[in-house]
Amino acid sequence: xxxxxxxxxxxxxxxxxxxxxxxxxxxxxxxxxxxxxxxxxxxxxxxxxxxxxxxxxxxxxxxxxxxxxxxxxxxxxxxxxxxxxxxxxxxxxxxxxxxxxxxxxxxxxxxxxxxxxxxxxxxxxxxxxxxxxxxxxxxxxxxxxxxxxxxxxxxxxxxxxxxxxxxxxxxxxxxxxxxxxxxxxxxxxxxxxxxxxxxxxxxxxxxxxxxxxxxxxxxxxxxxxxxxxxxxxxxxxxxxxxxxxxxxxxxxxxxxxxxxxxxxxxxxxxxxxxxxxxxxxxxxxxxxxxxxxxxxxxxxxxxxxxxxxxxxxxxxxxxxxxxxxxxxxxxxxxxxxxxxxxxxxxxxxxxxxxxxxxxxxxxxxxxxxxxxxxxxxxxxxxxxxxxxxxxxxxxxxxxxxxxxxxxxxxxxxxxxxx
Amino acid sequence: xxxxxxxxxxxxxxxxxxxxxxxxxxxxxxxxxxxxxxxxxxxxxxxxxxxxxxxxxxxxxxxxxxxxxxxxxxxxxxxxxxxxxxxxxxxxxxxxxxxxxxxxxxxxxxxxxxxxxxxxxxxxxxxxxxxxxxxxxxxxxxxxxxxxxxxxxxxxxxxxxxxxxxxxxxxxxxxxxxxxxxxxxxxxxxxxxxxxxxxxxxxxxxxxxxxxxxxxxxxxxxxxxxxxxxxxxxxxxxxxxxxxxxxxxxxxxxxxxxxxxxxxxxxxxxxxxxxxxxxxxxxxxxxxxxxxxxxxxxxxxxxxxxxxxx
Numbered sequence: 001x002x003x004x005x006x007x008x009x010x011x012x013x014x015x016x017x018x019x020x021x022x023x024x025x026x027x028x029x030x031x032x033x034x035x036x037x038x039x040x041x042x043x044x045x046x047x048x049x050x051x052x053x054x055x056x057x058x059x060x061x062x063x064x065x066x067x068x069x070x071x072x073x074x075x076x077x078x079x080x081x082x083x084x085x086x087x088x089x090x091x092x093x094x095x096x097x098x099x100x101x102x103x104x105x106x107x108x109x110x111x112x113x114x115x116x117x118x119x120x121x122x123x124x125x126x127x128x129x130x131x132x133x134x135x136x137x138x139x140x141x142x143x144x145x146x147x148x149x150x151x152x153x154x155x156x157x158x159x160x161x162x163x164x165x166x167x168x169x170x171x172x173x174x175x176x177x178x179x180x181x182x183x184x185x186x187x188x189x190x191x192x193x194x195x196x197x198x199x200x201x202x203x204x205x206x207x208x209x210x211x212x213x214x215x216x217x218x219x220x221x222x223x224x225x226x227x228x229x230x231x232x233x234x235x236x237x238x239x240x241x242x243x244x245x246x247x248x249x250x251x252x253x254x255x256x257x258x259x260x261x262x263x264x265x266x267x268x269x270x271x272x273x274x275x276x277x278x279x280x281x282x283x284x285x286x287x288x289x290x291x292x293x294x295x296x297x298x299x300x301x302x303x304x305x306x307x308x309x310x311x312x313x314x315x316x317x318x319x320x321x322x323x324x325x326x327x328x329x330x331x332x333x334x335x336x337x338x339x340x341x342x343x344x345x346x347x348x349x350x351x352x353x354x355x356x357x358x359x360x361x362x363x364x365x366x367x368x369x370x371x372x373x374x375x376x377x378x379x380x381x382x383x384x385x386x387x388x389x390x391x392x393x394x395x396x397x398x399x400x401x402x403x404x405x406x407x408x409x410x411x412x413x414x415x416x417x418x
Numbered sequence: 419x420x421x422x423x424x425x426x427x428x429x430x431x432x433x434x435x436x437x438x439x440x441x442x443x444x445x446x447x448x449x450x451x452x453x454x455x456x457x458x459x460x461x462x463x464x465x466x467x468x469x470x471x472x473x474x475x476x477x478x479x480x481x482x483x484x485x486x487x488x489x490x491x492x493x494x495x496x497x498x499x500x501x502x503x504x505x506x507x508x509x510x511x512x513x514x515x516x517x518x519x520x521x522x523x524x525x526x527x528x529x530x531x532x533x534x535x536x537x538x539x540x541x542x543x544x545x546x547x548x549x550x551x552x553x554x555x556x557x558x559x560x561x562x563x564x565x566x567x568x569x570x571x572x573x574x575x576x577x578x579x580x581x582x583x584x585x586x587x588x589x590x591x592x593x594x595x596x597x598x599x600x601x602x603x604x605x606x607x608x609x610x611x612x613x614x615x616x617x618x619x620x621x622x623x624x625x626x627x628x629x630x631x632x633x634x635x636x637x638x639x640x641x642x643x644x645x646x647x648x649x650x651x652x653x654x655x656x657x658x659x660x661x662x663x664x665x666x667x668x669x670x671x672x673x674x675x676x677x678x679x680x681x682x683x684x685x686x687x688x689x690x691x692x693x694x695x696x697x698x699x700x701x702x703x704x705x706x707x708x709x710x711x712x713x714x715x716x717x718x719x720x721x722x723x724x725x726x727x728x
Contacts, residue, residue: 195674239565
């Protein structure tokens with residue numbers, strides 16, 4: 001047989017490849033791989049990426065999706081990044097993970113890509129900027145921010161001439177009254193206590209709403225918070241299965257008209273108004289209010305949201321940083337708010353006509369959003385989260401007493417948050 | 419492969435090429451397998467063992483990766499969570515291996531019997547075996563769900579329970595739910611291996627027993643079961659090792675309700691330590707401990723098989 005690959009041909013082929021590579025380099029076509037989870041609705045992001053590539057013809061964007069929950073996405077990224085894999089350029093991470101990604105050296109500091117960083121960031125909500133900052137360096141730009149609110153049935157409150165509860169005690173009274181009058185299986189108050197991240201927030205919010213702090217959970221405020229969840233289940237204001245309810249279960253139950261009050265994140269609004277794969281029975285009858293408090297304390301909500309970060313091992317950092325700036329631009333933030341009810345990270349959009357037409361409650365909730373409190377910031381956050389969510393879930397399930405759950409929580413948190 | 423090579427060389431003995439010796443041929447044929455074994459099994463195993471002597475915490479990179487000798491192992495024997503995970507693993511191992519034999523052997527007998535149920539039994543046998551464990555876990559966790567689960571629906575409809583049972587968040591019930599799920603998933607494997615064993619037993623033997631006046635039950639316990647011992651031993655060792663390493667189904671269940679750590683097996687704890695808490699050194703030490711447990715079971719098996727031969 002005649003060998004097609006003589007040494008000479010190989011050499012000339014290599015030369016040709018080199019020349020082609022050089023030519024391509026001159027044009028600088030880069031393909032950016034962007035990783036996000038299916039729950040962040042890639043279908044909303046795709047047209048936005050298309051606009052970016054149209055404006056930057058030498059950039060292509062490839063979306064890689066994986067994992068439906070924050071935990072699963074994090075596992076995938078951990079596997080990729082622990083191997084120092086450069087194949088992903090940009091990724092979306094939960095706000096609680098910035099500290100870990102910064103500590104592990106997986107997220108590229110963005111400071112050098114933002115020449116006038118301080119002026120640039122002035123237009124953003126401070127909470128969202130802080131969430132992306134570790135030891136003075138910026139590791140992430142918020143794709144959107146988030147907070148938990150109290151969703152309520154306007155129609156039912158009107159029907160029974162009840163006002164929106166300001167305190168948790170008032171919420172229980174109103175809920176019980178409406179439950180009794182409505183009969184049937186309507187839930188008074190729906191919250192999440194499955195061992196998930198949302199449960200951590202629920203607990204912290206009630207702890208804060210009583211003036212407590214995460215460093216001191218085995219306290220009067222801790223008992224008040226955890227005891228409140230447990231009593232709500234015991235008195236049947238909340239469903240017996242609360243210890244197994246996850247965020248999206250809550251959203252679906254409220255959307256089906258099964259609850260008077262419910263704690264949930266911002267995304268639930270768009271679903272309730274009909275921008276949802278599930279039918280809605282509550283469209284036009286939903287109100288959103290700040291979470292109630294205990295006594296005369298200030299309302300407190302958990303800072304949520306997701307951050308765009310650049311892979312520290314990426315070979316296209318400059319182009320990636322440019323994409324990040326585009327994603328937090330005014331137009332993109334407006335579009336995300338209008339289409340997905342995502343809370344914008346730019347202050348000015350809380351007075352924007354288009355945003356408020358789709359989300360009238362954003363204006364009144366602006367002070368709540370801008371005062372949202374972060375969960376403990378530590379690279380060991382996954383441990384913190386596990387300690388809180390497992391103990392809260394067990395107490396709500398009734399398999400652990402409130403006192404025992406708080407004691408265990410304090411003992412384990414002391415080791416991690418020392 | 420080897421047959422072919424030998425026949426070709428036998429057919430053309432006059433070929434003017436140097437014959438390769440039998441040993442060299444064996445080495446040549448084994449090389450690809452050895453290479454793969456070394457790359458995907460031996461290398462990761464040795465590097466895990468090596469890593470277990472170091473501290474490597476990605477959440478505290480300033481610690482570096484210092485050699486710490488047996489420190490991770492010292493931590494291990496004092497770690498109540500490790501001891502609990504080990505206890506859970508062994509506890510689930512005994513229950514689920516036992517359960518899969520109790521269900522799997524009758525299933526194999528049904529599939530072997532000359533009757534119309536045979537085909538039903540054979541299909542029913544393949545389905546759980548072919549289903550990915552994570553899917554099994556998700557489906558069963560959903561069926562055990564307190565609000566929407568089908569099991570609760572039955573209980574309430576049959577009037578056995580007024581209120582939905584919180585299977586996954588009541589520790590004892592969660593353990594039962596997990597055992598039921600794993601037994602459902604793994605009985606098929608036992609049944610398949612036992613069915614293979616049953617088909618290897620000559621029919622004349624049980625016929626002869628019948629002629630001698632043995633009842634069906636007697637013939638099963640006196641003739642069939644002893645002859646099945648080799649198949650049962652194989653099924654046991656595979657089941658026991660996979661039971662010790664069980665990860666997927668408990669992992670899915672824990673995501674639904676914690677049951678105060680009662681469902682955490684060694685496999686789950688290793689995953690948490692390494693992938694979630696990013697403590698690679700200690701995670702490696704835990705993996706070595708799991709390997710040691712598997713090795714112990716294999717040693718028992720080898721002893722049992724050898725004892726059988728002598």
